[in-house]
Amino acid sequence: MSGILKLRWAALIVMLICNASYAQDSYQASVNEGFGIRVSAVGDIWKGAVITDRFVTNAGLDLTAAYGFTENIGIFGGYQYLFPSGLDAKEIGYLIYTENVRHQNFTAGLKYFAGSPSQKMRVSVGAGLMFAQTVTEIFQDQHDIYLDVRLKGLGFHGGVGIDYFLSPFFSTALNLSYNAGKYRSSEYLGITYKESLKWSRIQCSLGINYHFAGR
Secondary structure, three states, X not given: OOHHHHHHHHXXXXXXXXXHHHHHHHOOOOOOOEEEEEEEXXXXXXXXXXXXXOOEEEXXXXXXXXXXXXXXXXXXXXXXXXXXXXXXXXXXXXXXXXEEXXXXXXXXXEEEEOOOOOOOEEEEEEEEEEEEEEEEXXXXXXXXXXXEEEEEEEEEEEEEEEEEEEEOOEEEEEEEEEEEEEEEEEEEOOEEEEEEEEEEEEEEEEEEEEEHHHX
């Protein structure tokens, strides 16, 4: 074999090795950079001072949008609607008893995604704020009518999640979060009052993510 032919074979082998290495490095199994949307079913365990002495279980839906500045760091903002759930009747005023409760919450914060785009399973950690809105339906026995008490307040929101990517643009998501804060205002019969009522909740959600940059 001539020297020129040997050089050609050596160059071809080097090229094949480089191409294989590049293909391995550039293989993309997951994408967190750019915009993404998550739709989830939520299980909620909530407790609010004065309203209830026990934790109350609710179920609902969560819609969250996220933007990844990089594959590892991003921001998120979400909306939750939790369906009404019955309460153990409790007298919170003269002949005024609690009946049921429902929630609407807004979340926002920062998120860190561990791992790299070559991995199908990505773990995330997030922290931020939850703006909680709770409506408690009460029964006023004296006048035999039902009324709403609306509570609003800000609190801490933090949690962990696991995403499994079926494709770079589509993943399933399991998230667990803890939230706690205070209701700072209440509205009853059209009048707003200042409050300082503690609330806390643990949430677990299962959903699907669409990652626009993964297409």
